[in-house]
Amino acid sequence: xxxxxxxxxxxxxxxxxxxxxxxxxxxxxxxxxxxxxxxxxxxxxxxxxxxxxxxxxxxxxxxxxxxxxxxxxxxxxxxxxxxxxxxxxxxxxxxxxxxxxxxxxxxxx
Amino acid sequence: xxxxxxxxxxxxxxxxxxxxxxxxxxxxxxxxxxxxxxxxxxxxxxxxxxxxxxxxxxxxxxxxxxxxxxxxxxxxxxxxxxxxxxxxxxxxxxxxxxxxxxxxxxxxxxxxx
Numbered sequence: 001x002x003x004x005x006x007x008x009x010x011x012x013x014x015x016x017x018x019x020x021x022x023x024x025x026x027x028x029x030x031x032x033x034x035x036x037x038x039x040x041x042x043x044x045x046x047x048x049x050x051x052x053x054x055x056x057x058x059x060x061x062x063x064x065x066x067x068x069x070x071x072x073x074x075x076x077x078x079x080x081x082x083x084x085x086x087x088x089x090x091x092x093x094x095x096x097x098x099x100x101x102x103x104x105x106x107x108x109x
Numbered sequence: 110x111x112x113x114x115x116x117x118x119x120x121x122x123x124x125x126x127x128x129x130x131x132x133x134x135x136x137x138x139x140x141x142x143x144x145x146x147x148x149x150x151x152x153x154x155x156x157x158x159x160x161x162x163x164x165x166x167x168x169x170x171x172x173x174x175x176x177x178x179x180x181x182x183x184x185x186x187x188x189x190x191x192x193x194x195x196x197x198x199x200x201x202x203x204x205x206x207x208x209x210x211x212x213x214x215x216x217x218x219x220x221x222x
Binding site for chain 1: 140142144149150151152153154157167168199208210211213214215216
């Protein structure tokens with residue numbers, strides 16, 4: 001597999017910031033995806049990073065360090081609707097997307 | 110625009126029964142995938158296809174079969190259903206691969222009892 005590791009669960013308060021880390025094997029790297037998945041629904045695309053650095057999209061930002069095999073998803077100004085599972089994923093050398101187990105984010109009032 | 114359509118949404122099977130999960134996309138995507146997701150877990154690739162007439166195994170293909178006779182359709186066949194196949198199944202498609210985001214169907218909740 002791709003040994004994609006991310007924390008199982010994180011809890012944060014509404015309005016706060018949460019950072020979800022993801023580490024992966026660096027060999028054959030072809031970019032890294034983040035998906036959001038609400039309970040009972042299909043995953044939806046959040047971001048794709050292929051170069052080092054931070055990419056910001058509104059309240060969500062994604063960071064990549066290729067040399068360290070490390071990425072994080074930053075969620076700012078948390079809202080209750082952000083309670084979901086966040087999946088880190090990367091293509092293998094054949095282009096097939098491999099997913100981490102997901103990080104369940106719980107936003108409390 | 111329908112996107113990726115999966116049927117059925119829910120199904121209960123008895124051990125040993127067979128069924129086909131249907132998946133169709135109307136975006137003319139070449140690549141199609143079947144994933145399964147067990148509770149609290151990420152998605153695991155069952156089978157994928159890079160075009161009509163071409164299919165290949167993913168990470169967990171045992172107990173499943175697929176076909177891709179057209180660009181639009183990518184059915185997943187379960188033969189001799191087992192309790193271990195209780196899961197949520199997602200079909201997805203992309204125009205190409207590697208850096209293309211996946212377009213997912215709404216999923217099929219399957220229980221084998």
